[in-house]
Amino acid sequence: MVEINLSFLLRLLADGLLIGFIYALMAMGLTLIFSVLRVVSFAHGEHYMIGGFAAYYLLETFTGLHPLVAILLAGSVTFAIGAVFERIFLRPLAEEKVERPGEYAILVTFGLGFFLQYLTLALIGPHPKKAARYFDLPAFELGPIKATAATLKLGTIPLSATRLTAAVIAVVLMLIMLYLIHHTWLGRGLRAVSQDKQAAAVVGINPLRMSTLAFGMGTMLAGMSGAALVPAFAWVPAVGAPAAVKSYVIIVLGGMGSIPGAMLGGLIIGVVEALGTGLLPDPNRAFAYRDAYGMLIFALVLLLRPRGLFGRQE
Amino acid sequence: MHRKQLLALVAMAVFLMLLAACAQQAGTPQVVRETVVVTQEIEKVVTQVVEVTKEVERVVEVTPVAGRCAPTDPDEVDKILIGATGPLSAPGSVVGGLVMQWSLNIAVKHINEAGGVLGKPVDLIFYDTEGLPERGTAVAERLITQDCVVGIVGEYHSAVGLTMMEVAHKYRVPVVFAETWNDKITGSQYDEIFRIAPTSSMVAEADANYIQDLGAEFVVIVAENSDYGVPASEATKERLAQRGIDSEIFLAEIGTQDWSPIIARIQALDRTPDVVLTLVTGEASYNFEQQAAEAGLMPTEETVCIANQVAINSEEFWQNVPDGNYCVFRKVGLVPALANDVTRKFEAEYRQQFNRFPESYALEAYDSLLIMADAINRAGSLDPDAIIDALEETDMIGAQGRYYFPYGRKNPVPPDEPEWMWHQWPDPAVLFLQYFEKGQSADEAAVVWPEKYQTHGTFLIPYGTTP
Amino acid sequence: MKRVDWRWVLTGGALVLALSAPLLLSGYPYWLHVAIVAYFYAILASSWSLLAGYAGQFSFAHMAFMAIGAYGSGLMGKYWGTTPLTGIVLSTLLAGLVGLVIGVLCLRLKGAYLALFTIAFSEVLRLTLNAELDITGGPNGLDLAPLLNTTSRVPYYYLMLALLLASLGFMYWLAGSRFGLFFRSIREDEEAAAAMGVHIVRYKVAAFVITAMIAGLAGGVEAHYIGLITPNILILGQMSIVIAMAVIGGIESLIGAAIGAILIQFSLELLRELGNWRLVAFGLLLMLTLRFARNGLIYPLIERLVLYQARRAVIEGREQKAKQVGEGA
Structure with missing residues (x-):
């Protein structure tokens, strides 16, 4: 029997928060796209997957490449894919030339995801890949805190170095994004377009360019989350789907288009999943239903408060 | 609106719980019994319709006696067609399928270099089963009735093997399963089914x-x-x-x-x-x-x-x-130390692609084709009964060692042995x-x-x- | 002299072809099987296009309703000993009931929200079917008794064909009736439709119930034909294939979606040797169709034919009139 005590709860909480930061980064990209384009990208998981593979192959090909540079380059790759896709397939949407734009956007991004996933499978095959640990922890022992290259142990709570790294990268990237959005010309442009397209155009902001930028930045964030996580999980072409579903849950919970909502939502989902899986009495069901906990929250939010925690009333 | 939705949610939950409860007790609710009466009537009609269709079919001779299209006389063919399956796409284990496909192709090459089967070259038709049982049915059907294969080898997933064996049994086509572990596969004791993988x-x-x-x-x-x-x-x-x-x-x-x-x-x-x-x-x-x-x-x-x-x-x-x-x-399978000449010949070729000692499922896939080819050679015919007889008498050295099937039609599984020992190679390491x-x-x-x-x-x- | 109406010739030709297929394919039971499965997908794609294209309800739960039909019947047979036919009838009703609940729950949700909610529903159903091993058989799947007492495929072929034709006929009747009109008016502009007195709630929910029942029925029959159902049928990839079929065929045309489904099912089967590349091509085709041929690839052909006929009729009418006028003079 599992003994439920404080350290077990703390451990679940720590696990949940750690993974939650990464969920949040990915969801942030999705919500950024939605805030400007009013589109939910159903290819978000595939950008995450491609980001991971891009980082892996960059590090494989150019030995000695700094992992952070690889993450940035992987982000540029997915930025390029996203921007080109937006330019070709979503431009009519921004120009308001499409009948029933909502449905068009769902289908065409869905098609992109399908295409990218099978293209990757056809090109590189199904064998799992994993990048080497980006940073080894320095080994030390300080009272209850103990570290080896792979693990930081706080008392009885082990934290994986790869996840710790990914979480730190996620936090830094999120802070940079917040700065970009709130303190730069680019951010003002994006926010202006997301609030009122016509008004933005009047003050000299090109809404079409902002759409391309927003979509590219959104896919870039997905790609960078993938690149940050590729040392943590065995990477296969199908790796994106579960991650994408989590992002959908998070942005609905946080409020579609809300950046603080995505951040908080990510943490909440991370913690709920960890607690749900850790505490449900039957261990087998607890784990089998893991993805369902988020889904349940998601359905309840949609039904009871569709605008989420921070969403705008529409 | 809120209340309505909550009510609907509650109603759905109650309904599902009721359904679950009923299922648990296995009792039959009233509504089901009533529908049964109605549908029984419909069923009578449907049965008649089916009878009529069968009659029509018989008259028009739509369906030939058996869908199996492989000839039994080897002189009628210019190459010996053997079918093979494995998972090449998700949700199947794609890695396993690819390795098996590769190994089978090496086996084809080796058999043909050694003069083929009954003096004719062997040709392999490999299909993806995607790890889906329903694909197993479809693919086996296609191999047997469309491509006219004389035997089937390979497969990785037990769930797929379980459906394939039913089709093979229906059309009487011999199968040597390579990597399906489920006990029930040889436990079925079908004449057509052989296995060289270990059982679960x-x-x-x-x-x-x-x-x-x-x-x-x-x-x-x-x-x-x-x-x-x-x-x-x-x-x-x-x-x-x-x-x-x-x-x-x-x-x-x-x-x-x-x-x-x-x-x-x-x-x-x-x-x-x-x-x-x-x-x-x-x-x-x-x-x-x-x-x-x-x-x-x-x-x-x-x-x-x-x-x-x-x-x-x-x-x-x-x-x-x-x-x-x-x-x-x-x-499961060999360690390099136990390799024989056949193993080494296969390994040499396998390493060119994968640069490692072959996995059990690679060896099994390779051997499954060798065993089938050997049996056809000894049978001297493409007749399924002759091939099955020959398979039962298998005694040959493959990449995993000496193959033989101790129990089968001539030597039934004794009561103190598990029933899956039927047509089962007993020695997988x-x-x-x-x-x-x-x-x-x-x-x-x-x-x-x-x-x-x-x-x-x-x-x-x-x-x-x-x- | 009366001109040949090519519409009827083509329809008739297609029907004769479909009806005689078992004869033509008598030596190829495998392709008969492919045809049965293709009809099954055609029912799903066309009913989905009724829901999405006509009523504008972008649901990703269509395969879930199909699975409810299949699992419902299988489970009733397992626990209550019902015959397949009873099971199918009851589970079709069950699918309708679940469709009703989902329809009511989704009333306020639009576009992406609706899509996400239905994905969630479908995923939770899949997880449940996987996790409740003792009841559903989990990933091993659930065995179902055969529906017809025959080993031949031919009766199943006609059954599935009849089901396809019946559901197409029913949906066309529906689309042509007041229902169809209201569906479309809701899709185009919900508020305007409401202002004009269309009872939006009723019709939106009705669209869900009807299409869920059609999907459930098709699922029940298909599952009893195959004899096995696994939760894998609910993976998102399967749903995307149905959507792609409808889109490539023509999302706003029931017959277009059905023909699209049949063609795609056959071509996926023919191109099996290409492995994953055929799915790559398929995804690309889906995107390009959406971008450059919003009405799909099949529907415009049908439309052109119909327009051509109509134009001919008009021209003939005019000629006739001119003739009469001439004669009169």
């Missing part, structure tokens, strides 16, 4: 024996929620219990990435497991093993890590589980290997079980030591 029971038996030899008292079994993981974990638990060893099973969805909550649960158990057995396949097993290593669950001085058999792909294993040193893994140096190849790993093959004279190289 044989593997569970080996796992339990090894764990007993390790002196374990408490075992945690981490299994995937699939046609492989569920029966395998239950069979192992049962056999451990017979040996007085406690065990607890943790099931997870196929393809799970993040195992941290389940690892937390295992570590919060009131006793530390002596062994953690991983019955999860594919990349999910790597995720579990690495995360368990990082969390200090296994391998440690107290807990032995038994990784999943896919750990034999050492390059992949070390890339994905860099902290998995001292993990033990089961290996099940070994346990252990990595003891980071980055080591599977060929260099220590053999720790069974005792007679031990390379380091021990059941386990203790954690953190060098032999």
Whole structure:
């Protein structure tokens, strides 16, 4: 029997928060796209997957490449894919030339995801890949805190170095994004377009360019989350789907288009999943239903408060 | 609107619970009984319609007597067509399927270099079964009725094998299954079905024996929620219990990435497991093993890590589980030390592509075709009965050693043997290997079980030591 | 002299072809099987296009309703000993009931929200079917008794064909009736439709119930034909294939979606050797169709034919009139 005590709860909480930061980064990209384009990208998981593979192959090909540079380059790759896709397939949407734009956007991004996933499978095959640990922890022992290259142990709570790294990268990237959005010309442009397209155009902001930028930045964030996580999980072409579903849950919970909502939502989902899986009495069901906990929250939010925690009333 | 939706939710929940309750009691509710009466009437009509269609069919002779289209006389063909299957796309285990396809192609090459079968070249038709049982039915049907193959070899997933064998039985086409473990496959005792892979029971038996030899008292079994993981974990638990060893099973969805909550649960158990057995396949097993290593669950001085058999792909294993040193893994099939000439010939070719010693399913796929070709040669005909007779009399050396099928039509399975011994090769080697140096190849790993093959004279190289 | 109406010639030709297929394919039972499965997908794609294209309800739960039909019947047979036919009838009703609940729950949700909610529903159903091993058989799947007492495929072929034709006929009747008009008016402009007195709630929910029942019925029959159902049928990839079929055929045309489904099912089967590349091509085709041929690839052909006929009729009418005028003079 599992003994439920404080350290077990703390451990679940720590696990949940750690993974939650990464969920949040990915969801942030999705919500950024939605805030400007009013589109939910159903290819978000595939950008995450491609980001991971891009980082892996960059590090494989150019030995000695700094992992952070690889993450940035992987982000540029997915930025390029996203921007080109937006330019070709979503431009009519921004120009308001499409009948029933909502449905068009769902289908065409869905098609992109399908295409990218099978293209990757056809090109590189199904064998799992994993990048080497980006940073080894320095080994030390300080009272209850103990570290080896792979693990930081706080008392009885082990934290994986790869996840710790990914979480730190996620936090830094999120802070940079917040700065970009709130303190730069680019951010003002994006926010202006997301609030009122016509008004933005009047003050000299090109809404079409902002759409391309927003979509590219959104896919870039997905790609960078993938690149940050590729040392943590065995990477296969199908790796994106579960991650994408989590992002959908998070942005609905946080409020579609809300950046603080995505951040908080990510943490909440991370913690709920960890607690749900850790505490449900039957261990087998607890784990089998893991993805369902988020889904349940998601359905309840949609039904009871569709605008989420921070969403705008529409 | 809020209230309406909540009401609907509640109504749905109540309905589902009622349904579940009814299902549990297995009683038949009133509405069902009433519908039965109505539908029985409809059924009578439908039956008549079916009868009429059958009549029409008979008159028009739409369906020939059997859909099997392979000729029985070898002179009628200019090449011997043999069908093969395996998973080449998700949700199947694509890695396994690709390796099997590759190995089968090597077998075709070798057979044809040696003069083919009955003086004719062998041609292989390989189809993707996607790991889906319904694809198994469709693909087997296509091979038999469309492509006119004389026999079928290969397949990786038991669930697929179970549906394929029904089709093969219906059309009477011999099958040599390469890597399907489910007991029921040879347990069906169909004339047409042969198998050279071990059965789940044989593997569970080996796992339990090894764990007993390790002196374990408490075992945690981490299994995937699939046609492989569920029966395998239950069979192992049962056999451990017979040996007085406690065990607890943790099931997870196929393809799970993040195992941290389940690892937390295992570590919060009131006793530390002596062994953690991983019955999860594919990349999910790597995720579990690495995360368990990082969390200090296994391998440690107290807990032995038994990784999943896919750990034999050492390059992949070390890339994905860099902290998995001292993990033990089961290996079905040969170790290089036991290789014979056939093995070496296959290995040489296999290494050009994969640069490693072939996995069990590669060897099995290769051998399954050799066995089929050998039987057709001895039968001297493409007649299914002749081929089945010849298969029952198989006695040949393949890449995995000497093949023979002790029980079959002429020599029924005795009552004291399990019924799956029918047309079953009894000698698949099940070994346990252990990595003891980071980055080591599977060929260099220590053999720790069974005792007679031990390379380091021990059941386990203790954690953190060098032999 | 009366001109040949090519519409009827083509329809008739297609029907004759479909009806005689078992004869033509008598030596190829495998292709007969492919045809049965293709009709099954055609029912799903066309009913989905009724829901999405006509009523504008972008649901990703269509395969879930199909699975409810299949699992419902299988489970009733397993626990209550019902015959397949009873099971199919009851589980079709069950699918309708679940469709009703989902329809009511989704009333306020639009576009992406609706898509996400239905994905969630479908995923939770899949997880449940996987996790409740003792009841559903989990990933091993559930065995179902055969529907017809025959080993031949021919009766199943006609059954599935009849089901396809019946559901197409029913949906066309529906689309042509007041229902169809209201569906479309809701899709185009919900508020305007409401202002004009269309009872939006009723019609939106009705669209869900009807299409869920059609999907459930098709699922029940298909599952009893195959004899096995696994939760894998609910993976998102399967749903995307149905959507792609409808889109490539023509999302706003029931017959276009059905023909699209049949053609795609056959071409996926023919191109099996290409492995994953055929799915790559398929994804690309889906995107390009959406971008450059919003009405799909099949529907415009049908439309052109119909327009051509109409134009001919008009021209003939005029000629006739001119003739009469001439004669009169």
